[in-house]
Amino acid sequence: MNNLSKIHNVVLIDGIRTPFLRSGTDYADMMSYQLGASAIKSLLHKIAINHKLIEQVIMGTVIHNISTPNVARESMLIAGLSPETPAHTVSQACISANVAIAQAVDMIKLGNIEVAIAGGTDSVSDIPIMFRKKMRKKLFNARKIKSFGDTLKFLTSLRFADFKPEIPDITEFTTGLSMGQDAELLAARMQISRKEQDEYAVRSHKLAARAAEAGILDAEIAAIETLPDYKLIKKDNTYRADSTVEKLSKLRPAFDKKNGTLTAANSSFLTDGASAVLLMQEEKAQSLGLKPKARIKSYTFVGRNPKTELLLGPAYAIPKVLKMAGLSLQDIGVFEIHEAFAAQILAVLKALNSEKFGKENLGLSHKFGEIPMDKLNILGGSLSLGHPFGATGGRLLTTAANRLINENQEFALIAACAAGGHGHAMIIERV
DSSP states (O other), X not given: OOOTTSOOOEEEEEEEEOOOEETTSTTTTOOHHHHHHHHHHHHHHHHTOOGGGOOEEEXXXXXXXXXXXXXXXXXXXXXXXXXXXXXXXXXXXXXXXHHHHHHHXXXXXXXXXSEEXXXXXXXXXXXXXXXXXXXXXXXXXXXXXXXXXXXXXXXXXXXXXXXXXXXXXXXXTXXXXXXXXXXXXXXXHTTOOHHHHHHHHHHHHHHHHHHHHTTGGGGTBOOEEOTTTOOEEOSOSOOOTTOOHHHHTTSOOSSSTTTOOOOSSSBOOBEEEEEEEEEEEHHHHHHHTOOOSEEEEEEEEEEOOTTTOTTOHHHHHHHHHHXXXXXXXXXXXXXEEOOSBHHHHXXXXXXXXXXXXXXXXXXXXXXXXXXXXXXXXXXXXXXXXXXXXXXXXXXXXXXXXXXXXXXXXXXXXXXXXXXXXXXXXXXXXXX
């Protein structure tokens, strides 16, 4: 029987991800559940834990395929886990994997389960393309066809325009603006220049290339065989080692064609991939003889007005999660923050280091503080490594835990923004 009066420490044993690939490349013929299955299978192979010990699987996703609405279930079954292990899928835009991880943490912390796998998967290459509403209505009503006359009536009702596809658009439903357009507005409001954005993007690509070439990223990446051709993929194809500010400065704006500062190079790109992490009660890990990498200390989710602060969620989540953990910025040795756009992450950093923002938005008598660049995303970030919407949270947690060990630090802070004006932050400590 569960002892709900006892709160258990939750630890991360390890995490893994598939190579992240630009959409439309080597994962083009694969579905999201196949990527998720590869991540889970690779995680279990790396840790060599008895599959029957897994009591819950939770995966995040953003691009839902109607064939696999519970992509977590299909992923874990294909990965070889017991069908007796329940699985469910969550979705909260770019922090979907973070939500999956947080749910697993809570279940373990309360003693409902002892061991769980969490993460996420997304394939933009397999994005569902639909007919428009008028055509969908006609097709729905076609279920009632019973005679040749009904068939003829249906066929004669069709118009050429009915066959025009409705391609999903990455826009904010309530505002009608794309995230890139919102980032343009944010860059203008926070006075973040095109040069600053390009310089940050180049930094991300250079750091990712350096980490990959040094073999540092190998600890978090598992090779995957693509389907149907069984090509072995071992590395990300996302970062550009030859990026320079001079090259980026020649690109045209992507969202505001006339006066914009955001380009394809200083914005994250469409990516396919999956991630998975193994979480469990600390005492369970000890009984199994497993050495955890990190302990989950605290986490939070926040919501802001998507019309005015769509991408500033981390600027609110970071102070909140540090207060929950009883820590300050100075206590954090590792920062892993999602890079949706160079303008977005620079705006978050600028807001936290602003007297005006601290007083007017955070209720402080001073600025919150400055995040040191030499501790931030030093192995690259979403701008260079890629951003499979539902999987990035697993990458952030795995990378942060590995950095804690490699850099001999005690605490790491993870943060991310998401559509809808959401923000997330989590603190982990080295075990």
